[in-house]
Amino acid sequence: MTPVPGEIxxxxxxxxxxxxxxxxxxxxxxxxxxxxxxxxxxxxxGKTTLLRSVMGLHRQVxxxxxxxxxxxxxxxxxxxxxxxxxxxxxxxxxxxxxxVQENLLLPPITSKAxxxxxxxxxxxxxxxxxRRDFPGTKLSGGEQQMLAIARVLRTxxxxxxxxxxxEGLAPVIVQQIGDIIRQIKDQGVSVLLVEQNVKFAxxxxxxxxxxxxxxxxxxxxxxxxxSRTSELLEYLGM
Amino acid sequence: xxxxxSRQTLAVLATAVxxxxxxAACGGAGxxxxxxxxxxxxxxxxxxxxxxxxxxxxxSGPNSKVAIQMAIDDYKAKYGDKxxxxxxxxxxxxxxxxxxxxxxxxxxxxxxxxxDIILDVPTSSAALAVATQAKAKxxxxxxxxxxxxxLTGAQCNKYTFHWAYDTYMLASxxxxxxxxxxxxxxxxxxxDYAFGQDMTKSFTAAVERAGGTxxxxxxxxxxxxxxxxxxxxxxxSKPDVIGIMAAGGDLVNFxxxxxxxxxxxxxxxxxxLMFITDIHSLGVDQFKGTxxxxxxxxxxxxxxxxxxxxxxxKTNTRPSFAHAGNYSAAxxxxxxxxxxxxxxxxxxxxxxxxxxxxxxxxxxxxxxxADHNVIHDVYQVKVKxxxxxxxxxxxxxxxxxIPAADAYGPANPACKMG
Amino acid sequence: xxPARPERAAYRAGPKLENNRTAPTTGSHMTAFIQYTLQxxxxxxxxxxxxxxxxxxFGVLGVVNFSHGACYMLGAVGAAVLLDATGLGFWWALPLxxxxxxxxxxxxxxxxxxxxxxxxxxxxxxxxxxxTLLLVDVVKRKYGVSGLPYPLPAGLDxxxxxxxxxxxxxxxxxxxxxxxxxxxxxxxxxxxxxGMIVRASTEDAxxxxxxxxxxxxxxxxxxxxxxxLAGLAGVLRAPTGSVTADMGSFFIIxxxxxxxxxxxxxxxxxxxxxxxxxxVEAYGQGYxxxxxxxxxxxxxxxxxxVRPSGLFGREEAAS
Numbered sequence: 021m022t023p024v025p026g027e028i029x030x031x032x033x034x035x036x037x038x039x040x041x042x043x044x045x046x047x048x049x050x051x052x053x054x055x056x057x058x059x060x061x062x063x064x065x066g067k068t069t070l071l072r073s074v075m076g077l078h079r080q081v082x083x084x085x086x087x088x089x090x091x092x093x094x095x096x097x098x099x100x101x102x103x104x105x106x107x108x109x110x111x112x113x114x115x116x117x118x119x120v121q122e123n124l125l126l127p128p129i130t131s132k133a134x135x136x137x138x139x140x141x142x143x144x145x146x147x148x149x150x151r152r153d154f155p156g157t158k159l160s161g162g163e164q165q166m167l168a169i170a171r172v173l174r175t176x177x178x179x180x181x182x183x184x185x186x187e188g189l190a191p192v193i194v195q196q197i198g199d200i201i202r203q204i205k206d207q208g209v210s211v212l213l214v215e216q217n218v219k220f221a222x223x224x225x226x227x228x229x230x231x232x233x234x235x236x237x238x239x240x241x242x243x244x245x246x247s248r249t250s251e252l253l254e255y256l257g258m
Numbered sequence: 259x260x261x262x263x264s265r266q267t268l269a270v271l272a273t274a275v276x277x278x279x280x281x282a283a284c285g286g287a288g289x290x291x292x293x294x295x296x297x298x299x300x301x302x303x304x305x306x307x308x309x310x311x312x313x314x315x316x317x318s319g320p321n322s323k324v325a326i327q328m329a330i331d332d333y334k335a336k337y338g339d340k341x342x343x344x345x346x347x348x349x350x351x352x353x354x355x356x357x358x359x360x361x362x363x364x365x366x367x368x369x370x371x372x373x374d375i376i377l378d379v380p381t382s383s384a385a386l387a388v389a390t391q392a393k394a395k396x397x398x399x400x401x402x403x404x405x406x407x408x409l410t411g412a413q414c415n416k417y418t419f420h421w422a423y424d425t426y427m428l429a430s431x432x433x434x435x436x437x438x439x440x441x442x443x444x445x446x447x448x449x450d451y452a453f454g455q456d457m458t459k460s461f462t463a464a465v466e467r468a469g470g471t472x473x474x475x476x477x478x479x480x481x482x483x484x485x486x487x488x489x490x491x492x493x494x495s496k497p498d499v500i501g502i503m504a505a506g507g508d509l510v511n512f513x514x515x516x517x518x519x520x521x522x523x524x525x526x527x528x529x530x531l532m533f534i535t536d537i538h539s540l541g542v543d544q545f546k547g548t549x550x551x552x553x554x555x556x557x558x559x560x561x562x563x564x565x566x567x568x569x570x571x572k573t574n575t576r577p578s579f580a581h582a583g584n585y586s587a588a589x590x591x592x593x594x595x596x597x598x599x600x601x602x603x604x605x606x607x608x609x610x611x612x613x614x615x616x617x618x619x620x621x622x623x624x625x626x627x628a629d630h631n632v633i634h635d636v637y638q639v640k641v642k643x644x645x646x647x648x649x650x651x652x653x654x655x656x657x658x659x660i661p662a663a664d665a666y667g668p669a670n671p672a673c674k675m676g
Numbered sequence: 677x678x679p680a681r682p683e684r685a686a687y688r689a690g691p692k693l694e695n696n697r698t699a700p701t702t703g704s705h706m707t708a709f710i711q712y713t714l715q716x717x718x719x720x721x722x723x724x725x726x727x728x729x730x731x732x733x734f735g736v737l738g739v740v741n742f743s744h745g746a747c748y749m750l751g752a753v754g755a756a757v758l759l760d761a762t763g764l765g766f767w768w769a770l771p772l773x774x775x776x777x778x779x780x781x782x783x784x785x786x787x788x789x790x791x792x793x794x795x796x797x798x799x800x801x802x803x804x805x806x807x808t809l810l811l812v813d814v815v816k817r818k819y820g821v822s823g824l825p826y827p828l829p830a831g832l833d834x835x836x837x838x839x840x841x842x843x844x845x846x847x848x849x850x851x852x853x854x855x856x857x858x859x860x861x862x863x864x865x866x867x868x869x870x871g872m873i874v875r876a877s878t879e880d881a882x883x884x885x886x887x888x889x890x891x892x893x894x895x896x897x898x899x900x901x902x903x904x905l906a907g908l909a910g911v912l913r914a915p916t917g918s919v920t921a922d923m924g925s926f927f928i929i930x931x932x933x934x935x936x937x938x939x940x941x942x943x944x945x946x947x948x949x950x951x952x953x954x955x956v957e958a959y960g961q962g963y964x965x966x967x968x969x970x971x972x973x974x975x976x977x978x979x980x981x982v983r984p985s986g987l988f989g990r991e992e993a994a995s
Contacts (some may be wrong), residue, residue: 064784074689075886076886077882077886079886096885096890096892097885097886098884098885098886098888098890098891099773099888100886101885101887101888102888107886107887109886111882113880113886113887114877115875115876115880115883117870117875117876117878117879118875118876118879121926123871124889125872126872126873126876126884126889127889128888128889132890143734161706171888172885175887175888257869284762293725310811311816311821312821312823313922314821315816315820315821316820316821316822317822331924396768402960415853450965450966458813476965477966478961478965478968479966479968481926482968482969483917483926483927483930483956484719484957484961486718486719486958486959486961487712487715487716487957487958487962487968488714488961488965489709490708490962491961491962492714494708499803506822506918507918507920507922507923508730508918509821509918510823510917510918510919510920511917511918514915514916514917514918515844515916515917517828517844518828518837518844518847518916520835520842521832521843535820535822536822538822539822539824539825539826539918539919539920540821540823540825540918541825541826543827544825544827585892597723611948625879639959
């Protein structure tokens with residue numbers, strides 16, 4: 021499958037607050053169809069808030085977010101999910117009270133054409149099939165990450181918001197996740213990725229946005245990012 | 259003038275508002291000139307202090323105000339132009355069954371409302387608080403609703419009278435009657451607070467006086483909803499009688515679960531204190547055959563019935579003994595004012611002490627001078643079975659009249675009238 | 677248990693009394709213990725049913741529903757009024773009052789609770805607290821404080837005796853009924869898609885929203901369902917307890933103890949803690965009389981100290 025031309029994520033002049041504290045200031049970014057874009061920045065730079073704002077979970081915001089030509093405005097998180105945005109939170113968001121299979125089956129399918137079948141999920145992640153009747157949180161960290169990603173793939177989401185998928189995982193598993201992201205990309209799905217692991221980010225991303233204190237300070241393609249990685253990281257204070 | 263509402267906050271607001279109005283009125287007019295000769299402030303003020311919103315509301319509560327008004331009407335009808343007290347007012351307040359609230363309200367009634375007497379005050383701890391105020395202010399207090407013998411015992415005083423019943427009389431009536439009927443072995447289940455403990459003491463003494471024994475005294479939390487295990491325990495010593503000293507909702511819980519435990523076939527149930535409103539709320543079926551002591555029953559004779567009919571016309575319900583007791587206390591107080599020609603407390607006390615009274619409520623009654631206990635004939639009653647009930651509220655069968663002296667025993671030696 | 681006095685044997689001889697004649701034997705201790713255990717389990721089933729609604733409402737809406745006790749009272753008072761006004765007895769009251777309370781819950785959520793859902797949970801706690809005062813006062817005004825009569829349903833007034841232990845038929849019925857309802861709720865929750873959604877939303881409503889679940893659509897029926905369970909518990913209580921405006925005022929405190937022990941919002945926790953509290957109360961009554969309720973709150977304190985989120989609760993601070 022190829023990227024669908026209209027499926028663009030556009031964030032325009034987005035600012036966000038927690039009460040009085042401003043955590044994002046006038047953020048502009050764009051994810052083109054089938055593109056993998058990372059947000060790089062130190063802790064507290066506002067990366068997760070940006071993802072949550074796109075998902076409609078953080079609601080104290082100004083500015084506009086549009087996806088596939090639709091301005092999302094005040095629409096609720098579940099409407100955004102149904103419009104094809106899939107969220108993989110940094111804590112992976114696996115339900116303890118649901119079995120592995122129930123975790124997979126919970127989110128409604130949003131696009132039949134793109135949705136992975138359960139068989140395909142199990143083919144790709146045999147371990148999930150083996151443990152399908154276990155409570156979701158009985159899986160290892162890496163397996164939970166697989167489950168969280170598989171869960172949104174099964175719905176047929178066209179834009180994935182991945183929040184630190186490599187965090188705390190063994191290198192071999194991080195590599196596996198990289199494979200999956202590339203596979204998704206081949207499917208024409210767009211990815212907005214929050215990553216601290218810059219090396220990993222560089223292996224999957226097309227472009228990078230550098231975030232500092234709630235502002236986008238740089239936007240670079242992957243080649244120029246890789247050539248100046250250490251300099252940029254120093255600049256960000258990472 | 260009705261000064262109370264069921265809501266605490268409203269009551270506070272209303273008190274503040276009426277209080278300032280009273281002050282304003284006094285400041286402006288310099289106080290009304292006395293028109294009643296020896297009547298203080300020109301009028302007689304009767305304070306009714308009881309539970310206007312909680313568990314004891316139905317058995318006394320606002321309807322006692324109706325009963326007192328009936329006494330005032332009867333007094334005015336009896337004496338007409340010759341009445342010493344021409345202007346008689348009732349002020350009512352809610353003490354929420356709390357001694358601290360009762361204490362404050364009694365103070366307000368005596369001082370601000372110029373109450374000459376306070377009536378009713380159920381809940382023993384609240385009654386004792388009001389008795390202390392009466393003593394300090396040298397104003398009258400006739401208790402009807404509370405059961406504690408301390409009112410006419412260690413904490414008795416010159417200005418306090420106890421009109422309708424006490425735990426001694428409940429125990430001697432019910433305890434003696436059941437022991438004589440063969441119920442020698444008792445288990446007593448009681449809520450673990452002042453009233454329950456007092457009742458248990460009185461009942462134990464009464465049962466032992468009559469030659470029985472109390473094998474188990476089982477304390478329960480208060481309030482309590484589930485009695486199944488307590489009932490199992492109470493039945494474990496195979497008693498002839500199980501006595502329950504709970505009141506209100508706890509009593510209903512207990513009796514329902516007692517019947518369901520099948521205990522009714524194994525032991526007789528004795529209820530320490532029961533009001534006709536309890537039977538009404540639970541239904542006669544549940545209490546069928548239960549024995550207790552009643553201070554007064556509306557359907558006992560024609561005189562009672564006539565009064566109860568008048569009461570029903572005004573309230574649409576039948577009176578409990580507390581309603582009748584409030585009527586009797588108010589009426590006899592006004593009679594004493596009439597006889598004394600004044601509402602001065604000391605003169606009223608003189609009028610009341612030793613007085614023998616026969617009225618709608620008191621039969622062979624006497625205001626005992628030694629301890630201010632108002633003793634009278636009381637009734638050992640049995641709850642009717644459903645087919646015996648001829649009309650609503652027709653729940654009690656009087657088995658026996660217990661003479662005043664037997665019911666109340668000798669004057670309480672602990673009372674030292676100051 | 678105090679030993680029976682020797683002279684009692686002469687008064688009423690019987691085989692069981694022989695047992696008790698000297699010191700209580702191990703056998704009679706055992707019998708009493710079994711009896712208390714059964715009574716505790718019967719009580720526990722009832723607590724589980726009553727607490728279940730509280731847990732479900734907290735789980736999905738994050739609302740600590742203080743009015744659960746008042747709704748329980750409305751169920752019982754409603755059953756008594758239904759009987760008095762129409763002659764429809766217990767078996768009618770069970771379904772009718774459950775439906776009526778469901779509708780009441782739906783109205784309550786639509787008219788009141790929903791407006792405060794986005795604010796601090798304290799607001800809904802205060803709202804339901806205020807509602808409780810209002811409901812109790814309205815019932816007091818209309819039906820007085822002494823309560824309403826409610827008889828045992830025909831056929832359930834006997835006793836079931838097994839050897840030396842014996843329970844009232846109604847108690848057994850109420851326990852079996854409660855457990856069946858809990859079981860049915862459990863089946864719906866574990867075996868259906870609706871149940872899956874409710875479980876997911878109970879665990880984390882925000883996350884479920886982000887996964888495309890319209891949690892709001894489930895909020896109203898779930899709230900109504902929780903209130904319906906409270907009303908059902910009230911009907912079940914009516915034949916065996918006092919039916920008064922105040923009957924829920926103390927009950928709610930026990931229910932809070934149950935859900936705190938089980939873990940706020942945990943459905944399994946509410947059921948397990950319901951049985952635990954029932955047993956603790958029965959043993960307390962059997963062996964420590966007046967302190968029987970104290971043990972419930974001691975258990976609660978202990979659980980809070982050792983596991984602040986309750987036996988089956990999830991740690992709030994999990995990262």
